[in-house]
Amino acid sequence: MSLDKEKIKHVAKLARISVDEAKVDSLTKDLNSIFKFIEQLNELNTDKVEPLTSILNQSLRSRKDEIRDGKIREKILKNSPKENEEFFVVPKVVE
């Protein structure tokens, strides 16, 4: 797999990372060499190997259905870009 400049720009846009046009070339080169390194793994035949989803030999931990959190609005809203007692306030996003 190799990445072209368009793909780099697309992925950056999806991840909301602004990429300097001047840096796109060197980024493409860097990322392609990283991919090349990773792709060495494809040399191994893994047809009969189940994908490993976790190195922990455990099953998913679950909890009981109880209300034991919330009611910390003040704390939560400290991260709002604009101040408001009840809501997060963000620049208008509407269709």
Add this chain to the structure above:
Amino acid sequence: MSKEKFDYFIKGDKGKYEVVIGLEVHAQVLSKSKLFSGSSTKFGADPNNQVSLIDSAFPGMLPVINEECIKQAVRTGLGLNAKINNYSVFDRKNYFYADLPQGYQISQYKHPIVGEGKVLLDMPYGSKEIGIERLHLEQDAGKSIHDMDPTNTYVDLNRSGIALMEIVSKPDLRSPDEVNAYIKKLRSIMRYLGTCDGNMQEGSLRADVNVSVRKEGDKNFGTRCEIKNVNSIKFMQMAIEYEATRQVELIENGKEIDQETRLFDTKKNETRSMRSKEDAHDYRYFPDPDLLPLKLEQKLIDELKKSLPELPDKKKERFMKEYGLNAYEANVLVSEKEISDYYEEVAKLSDKKLAATWMMGDLFAMLNDKGLDISKSPISTKHFAELVQSIKSGEISGRIAKEVFEIMLETGDNPKKIIESKGLKQQSDPKELEKMINEILSKNKDKVDQYKSGKDKLFGFFVGQVMKSSGGKANPQLTNEILKKLLKG
């Protein structure tokens, strides 16, 4: 009963087009707390008061799954006759939006908790099976409010992280009516199971609608458009109708249909392209590293299966067999669990067929009129059964029963008491009736003569007179018999 034929096509200049519809229904799981956090799921709380550090995606917080949500998904899967997967995986679906603080939604992609199933619909043209592709668990997003401020959007995260079941149908639906029947059936099944309250006003049940069209008889599907987040059956039906017509027009004008996401504008009654979603389908799913795969023990699945209540399809069959109801009556009476419970209690105490007729008539009309659920019915099952029995035994006529019903509503008294205290008992003593009828006939000698000379229509006049002088209490059948007998002589 003769069956109608399926007939829903969009007519173009160049022929008839079949509409192909698939639904992605988002059903909110009934649970006290959220899918991965201990915040409450209760509807209508103060904004942002049911939000934990997990729901607002503070760094370093770890999700822990709610075991009840897992069980609810399994129950729903079983209710949809679906395959339950012993192994499923949670993935991250990545996109940016103000009401999604994590920057990704935890969902299930390649390995959903529930696989293929099916739902049976009763249509006027026969029963139809709709395939279920899958059901998976995922988090709901927060709510954006756009109309509180001209330049800002307000975000309430109370809904953020509540468990949803996304139920994906196969593209088996062919008309707005089938969509209506499908949503109602899903809702009914989930309400029986207690896994989703199905409240569309509160957003507990919403759907994305996939629509495409093809010339009648074509085997291949057309290009589809997805209409996002429609929250009422009526709007779904309007959106489908509009979208299918739009696509047919494009085809007939030799234009291409773009596969895209559209939104339904309820004010203008049209669908519109959502340009901002162009990139959004690139969700870059990958397994959530915070969550291990979910392994379900067969024992748990079997236990849940055993504890399932009787579901609408089974109950309908039983109602027809046990109570002698026809398919239509059975269908109506099993549509809601509470309705079927009410009916069964009444049927235990009274005539089964008559109970069904009176429930679907006067009781439903009254509840509808008052905007009440049957669980809040002002008339108890015991009183209603007494009323039905009074009709059945001939103690009161159907007409008087309506009167008694009204008084029951006003006073809350039992029908026996009302019938006695108001002297509403039907006059069924043949001797007394005959006496009364004789009096009426002798007072109307001229009419009797006219009747005898061939004016048959006057029979109704005599019946009317009997009813009038008995205050509506004369047994109608007996009145007819006696009148005929006396008028002959």
